[in-house]
Amino acid sequence: MSTLHKVASSFVLRVLLVLSSAFRRYRSVAENGGRAILHKHGRIGPRVALQCRALIASHRHCGTIWIGRGYLLRSDILIITGGGDVRIGENCSIGSFSFIQGNGGIEVGDNVRIGSHFKAIAANHRFESLSLPIAKQGIISVGIRIGSDCWIGAGVTVLDGVRIGTGAVLAAGAVITRDVPEHAVVGGIPARVLKIRCDYGHQS
Numbered sequence: 001m002s003t004l005h006k007v008a009s010s011f012v013l014r015v016l017l018v019l020s021s022a023f024r025r026y027r028s029v030a031e032n033g034g035r036a037i038l039h040k041h042g043r044i045g046p047r048v049a050l051q052c053r054a055l056i057a058s059h060r061h062c063g064t065i066w067i068g069r070g071y072l073l074r075s076d077i078l079i080i081t082g083g084g085d086v087r088i089g090e091n092c093s094i095g096s097f098s099f100i101q102g103n104g105g106i107e108v109g110d111n112v113r114i115g116s117h118f119k120a121i122a123a124n125h126r127f128e129s130l131s132l133p134i135a136k137q138g139i140i141s142v143g144i145r146i147g148s149d150c151w152i153g154a155g156v157t158v159l160d161g162v163r164i165g166t167g168a169v170l171a172a173g174a175v176i177t178r179d180v181p182e183h184a185v186v187g188g189i190p191a192r193v194l195k196i197r198c199d200y201g202h203q204s
């Protein structure tokens with residue numbers, strides 16, 4: 001075999017090896033028109049329903065997505081890692097047209113209800129310098145944590161670095177720039193505490 005043939009066949013072999021290991025690292029889960037592309041360490045629990053055009057995508061070098069059991073993703077949702085882990089607890093749901101980008105990491109507890117058009121992006125562009133374009137100044141990523149049993153209204157945006165306490169209610173259209181205490185109801189831009197939830201007992 002000529003040297004050229006040897007080099008060509010070893011190149012082809014290497015490409016095949018890389019491709020086959022890449023395919024083993026990723027799993028694709030499709031259901032009801034939605035799709036999850038997960039790195040082998042990513043996990044979605046049983047009874048996770050993905051409606052049409054919902055997409056969850058994680059990558060080996062840039063974070064992993066875990067989703068607990070009993071999760072409902074409505075249509076046209078996008079969840080990407082963006083360099084950080086996204087971890088969503090059990091029995092949660094997210095409304096249509098929502099976008100989650102992990103960056104510094106996003107954690108959502110159990111039994112969380114999220115309305116449509118929700119946005120959580122755990123990153124900010126740096127912009128201290130006037131001599132460098134913002135695009136070249138890098139980003140800061142701290143991470144977002146949302147406690148269990150929260151209700152997040154439609155059109156809410158949660159900014160990076162925010163911690164949302166257990167049982168909080170975020171009113172429709174709120175932009176959450178600061179930590180939210182447990183059981184607080186917050187609303188507005190920037191969101192302020194409207195009241196603290198009291199337990200009057202459950203009426204069905």
Ligand SMILES: CC(C)(COP(=O)(O)OP(=O)(O)OC[C@H]1O[C@@H](n2cnc3c(N)ncnc32)[C@H](O)[C@@H]1OP(=O)(O)O)[C@@H](O)C(=O)NCCC(=O)NCCS
Pocket residue numbers: 113114115116152153154155169170171172173174185187188194
């Ligand atoms: C917050 C919410 C749950 C109402 O809670 P509530 O306890 O009934 O509150 P009230 O209607 O008594 O309002 C309390 C105060 O909050 C204010 N408020 C209510 N909703 C608000 C909102 N989205 N943004 C800003 N302020 C709001 C009210 O104006 C009122 O202010 P005031 O005391 O100065 O008059 C409701 O307004 C809301 O945003 N629901 C989300 C609906 C939604 O997105 N559904 C789909 C997702 S599943």
